[in-house]
Amino acid sequence: xxxxxxxLVENRFGVLARxxxxxxxRGYNIDSLCVGETDDPTISRMTIVTNGDNxxxxxxxxxxxxxxxxxxxxxxxxxxxxxxxxVLIKVGADEAQRARVLEIVEIxxxxxxxxxxxxxxxxxxxDEGKINGITEMLKPFGIKELVxxxxxxxxxxxx
Amino acid sequence: MxxxxxxxxxxxxxxxxxxxxxxxxxxxLLPIFDVLYDAKINFILVRHEQGAAHAADGYSRSTNKVGVxxxxxxxxxxxxxxxxxxxxxxxxxxxxxxxxxxTTMIGNDAFxxxxxxxxxxxxxxxxxxxxxxxxIARVVKEAFWIAKTGRPGPVLIDIPKDISTxxxxxxxxxxxxxxxxxxxxxxxxxxxxxxxxxAIASSKKPVxxxxxxxxxxxxxxxxxxxxxxxGIPVTSTLLGLGGFPGTHPLFLGMLGMHGTKYxxxxxxxxxxVIAVGSRFDDRVTGKVDEFAPAATVIHIDIDPSxxxxxxxxxxxxxxxxxxxxxxxxxxxxxxxxxxxxxxIEQWKKDYPLGYKKxxxxxxxxxxxxxxxxxxxxxIITTEVGQNQMWAAQYYKFEYPRSFLSSGGLGTMGxxxxxxxxxxxxxxxxxxxxxxxxxSFQMNIQELATAIQYNLxxxxxxxxxxxxGMVRQWQELFFNKRYSYTSMAVxxxxxxxxEAYGAEGIRVxxxxxxxxxxxxxxDSKKPVVLDFWVEEEENVFPMVPAGASLTQMLEGMA
Numbered sequence: 001x002x003x004x005x006x007x008l009v010e011n012r013f014g015v016l017a018r019x020x021x022x023x024x025x026r027g028y029n030i031d032s033l034c035v036g037e038t039d040d041p042t043i044s045r046m047t048i049v050t051n052g053d054n055x056x057x058x059x060x061x062x063x064x065x066x067x068x069x070x071x072x073x074x075x076x077x078x079x080x081x082x083x084x085x086x087v088l089i090k091v092g093a094d095e096a097q098r099a100r101v102l103e104i105v106e107i108x109x110x111x112x113x114x115x116x117x118x119x120x121x122x123x124x125x126x127d128e129g130k131i132n133g134i135t136e137m138l139k140p141f142g143i144k145e146l147v148x149x150x151x152x153x154x155x156x157x158x159x
Numbered sequence: 160m161x162x163x164x165x166x167x168x169x170x171x172x173x174x175x176x177x178x179x180x181x182x183x184x185x186x187x188l189l190p191i192f193d194v195l196y197d198a199k200i201n202f203i204l205v206r207h208e209q210g211a212a213h214a215a216d217g218y219s220r221s222t223n224k225v226g227v228x229x230x231x232x233x234x235x236x237x238x239x240x241x242x243x244x245x246x247x248x249x250x251x252x253x254x255x256x257x258x259x260x261x262t263t264m265i266g267n268d269a270f271x272x273x274x275x276x277x278x279x280x281x282x283x284x285x286x287x288x289x290x291x292x293x294x295i296a297r298v299v300k301e302a303f304w305i306a307k308t309g310r311p312g313p314v315l316i317d318i319p320k321d322i323s324t325x326x327x328x329x330x331x332x333x334x335x336x337x338x339x340x341x342x343x344x345x346x347x348x349x350x351x352x353x354x355x356x357x358a359i360a361s362s363k364k365p366v367x368x369x370x371x372x373x374x375x376x377x378x379x380x381x382x383x384x385x386x387x388x389x390g391i392p393v394t395s396t397l398l399g400l401g402g403f404p405g406t407h408p409l410f411l412g413m414l415g416m417h418g419t420k421y422x423x424x425x426x427x428x429x430x431x432v433i434a435v436g437s438r439f440d441d442r443v444t445g446k447v448d449e450f451a452p453a454a455t456v457i458h459i460d461i462d463p464s465x466x467x468x469x470x471x472x473x474x475x476x477x478x479x480x481x482x483x484x485x486x487x488x489x490x491x492x493x494x495x496x497x498x499x500x501x502x503i504e505q506w507k508k509d510y511p512l513g514y515k516k517x518x519x520x521x522x523x524x525x526x527x528x529x530x531x532x533x534x535x536x537x538i539i540t541t542e543v544g545q546n547q548m549w550a551a552q553y554y555k556f557e558y559p560r561s562f563l564s565s566g567g568l569g570t571m572g573x574x575x576x577x578x579x580x581x582x583x584x585x586x587x588x589x590x591x592x593x594x595x596x597x598s599f600q601m602n603i604q605e606l607a608t609a610i611q612y613n614l615x616x617x618x619x620x621x622x623x624x625x626x627g628m629v630r631q632w633q634e635l636f637f638n639k640r641y642s643y644t645s646m647a648v649x650x651x652x653x654x655x656x657e658a659y660g661a662e663g664i665r666v667x668x669x670x671x672x673x674x675x676x677x678x679x680x681d682s683k684k685p686v687v688l689d690f691w692v693e694e695e696e697n698v699f700p701m702v703p704a705g706a707s708l709t710q711m712l713e714g715m716a
Contacts, residue, residue, distance in 0.1 A: 009340075010340060013288070014276065014286075014288070017277070017280065018280060021280050021281055022281075025281045055467070058467070059464060059468060062463050062464035062466075063464050065463065065464075066310075066462070066463075066464055068284070068285040068305060068338065068340060068341050069285075069340060070340055071339060071340040
């Protein structure tokens with residue numbers, strides 16, 4: 001099963017390598033990884049999407065906690081949470097197709113951020129279902145490039 | 160007053176209680192070695208950096224102090240890697256100091272540059288690349304703290320040359336450590352303790368399975384008390400040997416691949432396994448699904464990630480073994496297990512450890528005599544392979560920290576430099592490295608170190624002219640196709656010893672064993688005892704890799 005794990009780490013040189021090395025060294029998968037500073041500039045947050053059975057996920061959490069630079073590990077999948085990902089999709093679209101692409105993008109509440117005679121670039125934010133949905137719809141036009149940030153997640157409410 | 164980074168580093172080491180550094184100089188370390196020239200710290204110059212790492216490890220294992228080793232950038236640092244990995248796998252507290260090229264040259268493929276932080280990342284508990292002279296004192300303080308607390312392990316400090324030479328006025332040496340992301344659990348959770356106490360009280364076939372954590376936490380006394388209260392028999396991992404007296408009537412010896420039959424039967428038939436400071440290694444469990452199939456498992460460990468990693472644990476107690484055993488001892492109720500202890504006694508009678516007498520000198524006989532002659536009052540290190548397993552089986556380890564062996568990584572070449580480190584830390588103890596002819600050659604150059612510092616270590620080579628353990632597997636599982644395991648070509652170890660200025664004694668018969676051992680112990684010099692033993696002797700019992708613990712091969716006729 002897929003899990004989204006949120007990790008607070010010291011914002012320090014080499015921390016990403018320690019986390020990434022832990023996953024590769026122990027044979028765990030990383031589906032996506034997103035890193036950025038928090039409101040406290042000494043702390044970064046890593047959002048890691050991984051998969052495995054409960055035992056593997058438990059080990060991943062424990063092993064992450066063992067790293068000295070890791071402050072907090074939370075499997076947000078276990079909590080009521082929201083997830084978002086930002087994706088840029090460059091699709092083939094000439095003059096004749098532009099309106100149809102625009103229509104799809106509007107349905108998904110995306111944005112067109114670049115247009116060229118033969119392409120359009122779409123910016124879309126959402127959860128996995130929405131991203132998959134628009135990707136499917138845009139496929140027939142020919143996806144030239146697809147760039148995704150990786151998932152970020154936050155637990156709902158005050159927690 | 161102005162101090163250089165090198166001065167601050169050495170001062171910080173001394174403030175942390177480091178009295179000895181094992182190491183080897185090199186280009187980028189020159190500013191540090193200039194300080195060492197007249198520093199109040201004992202420096203042991205090894206002959207290969209790997210020897211420094213193992214010696215620091217042996218120093219640490221024999222004392223529970225943090226071992227310190229030092230090597231230069233590039234090849235010096237990479238030569239430490241095996242020793243760091245050895246310490247990491249066995250949770251040994253060490254501080255490793257490596258020189259690095261100047262910060263301005265890092266990443267330039269400079270002369271003797273290696274990314275040692277990157278290379279060692281998976282085999283250290285933590286590491287630091289120093290980039291500012293003002294960080295040195297704090298980093299050293301943190302490194303020692305991290306190395307020795309929680310689940311201990313090696314911490315590496317990489318110090319670029321320009322940081323060693325940089326200066327600052329009035330460096331501050333912190334009194335305490337504040338790492339917000341590092342707070343190891345020490346006390347056991349009271350609810351879990353209650354659960355354990357009740358499981359123990361109602362158990363009918365309990366076994367204690369103790370490991371190296373007994374040494375790390377200094378819990379031998381508490382373990383003994385726990386056994387006094389409950390009367391539960393104890394089996395031990397390789398690294399747990401010495402954590403409970405080897406001569407105690409309730410001691411079952413080592414379990415696992417080369418464990419005693421009665422230990423393996425006991426754990427396989429147990430209804431309660433109390434694991435203390437042990438981590439269910441594959442050499443212990445055999446086939447995991449069939450390990451202690453009927454047992455409730457209590458697991459006491461400082462490292463949460465050890466819990467339910469290999470074997471499902473029913474009652475985990477995270478914390479320090481010493482504290483947790485103290486907590487349990489306060490409430491423990493002895494279970495009624497007379498039938499069980501009688502059953503175990505019967506197994507002990509029916510399946511004793513043993514070997515076939517007669518013929519050429521037997522390696523097991525040599526170990527038995529080392530035990531008799533030293534009376535258990537010695538520090539025993541081992542290499543890896545048959546020598547290690549026979550030492551574990553036939554020497555009765557009475558005291559914690561009297562048995563030093565590379566368990567997790569299984570490092571050939573560990574025992575001799577570790578013996579040197581142990582002898583440095585314990586000048587008045589008798590120290591034996593129980594070696595094989597293969598392993599000893601992996602760090603034989605350290606004979607010069609032993610001579611230079613007048614360290615009267617004894618090396619007992621169980622010389623079977625083979626890489627015996629691999630040869631044994633080839634005999635049993637590869638149709639006796641002895642592929643590259645013959646060590647027929649080997650030096651004359653007696654002459655090698657003499658060439659270094661040590662003593663060498665060859666022993667080929669049983670009658671010569673005790674006099675040779677006595678003479679080695681009486682000698683004030685390092686002594687290499689070259690025991691020519693039966694070449695085809697195998698280690699039994701043996702659980703084939705991946706088999707259940709009850710499927711033991713037996714070599715006795």
